[in-house]
Amino acid sequence: MKKYLHIALMLLCVFVVSSCKDDDDDTEAVEREVYKLEQDIAFQAKVNETGFVRWYSEAGDGYVCAKLIEKGNGKQAYFNSRVSVYYKGSLTDGTEFDARLFEDGTPFKCAVSSYYANYSNSNPNGYGSVISGWTVALQHMVEGDKYEVWIPQQLAYGASDNGDIPAYSTLIFEIELVSVDEQAASAS
Structure with missing residues (x-):
């Protein structure tokens, strides 16, 4: 943990010193880079906490870290599954940006992979x-599982803002897999 913090602080110092050149007045870009670095540090700190596991992307573009809150015993979700979940999403500073909770009465219906999503106005x-x-x-969960999941920016919205979510944000979700509703045979 201390190793990551020292490396991050050294990188931050190098970045700040190099960004102080006379020809570089873009304070917004500096703030964005500092925010990105802070988010990466927060994610790496969480990865090293006891109880968190790493789940790697099949595409090889990173991993999420997750901590079991409640163990389920239902059906496994797969890449081609369509599922119903309750969730709460927040930023690393604790700001909640979205939620679909049990108290709301209706779970969020989503495809594990966007390839199998079929929601539209029609x-x-x-x-x-x-x-x-x-x-x-979701591919590591079974019905009834509830996890705290930390998602790094490259597996979230990356360099793009999304509503109240700033670019480069590490996202924190509490996700409960309510049901595996179906396995899609093909995209529809």
């Missing part, structure tokens, strides 16, 4: 798409 009862970090996490 099919409002279809299954929505999710970010890559959710695809990774």
Whole structure:
């Protein structure tokens, strides 16, 4: 943990010193890079905490870290599954940006892989798409499982803002897999 913090602080110092040149007045870019570094540090610190496991992306573009809150014993979710979940999403500073909780009464219906999503204006009862970090996490869950899942920016929204979520944000979700509703035979 201390090793990562020292490396991160050294990188931050190098970045700040190099960004102080007379020809570089873009404070917004500096702030964005500092935020990105802070998010990476927060994610790496969480990865090293006791109880968290790493789940790697099949595409090889990173991993999420997850901690079991409640163990289920139902059906396994797969890449081609369509599922129903309760969740709460927040930023590393604790700001909640989205939620679909048990108290709301209706779980969020989503496809584990966006390839199998079929929600549209003409099919409002279809299954929505999710970010890559959710695809990774859901494939490791069974019905009834509840996990705290940390998703790094490259498996979330990356360099793009999304509503109240700033670019380069590490996202924290509490996800409960309510049901595996179906296995899609093909994209529809």
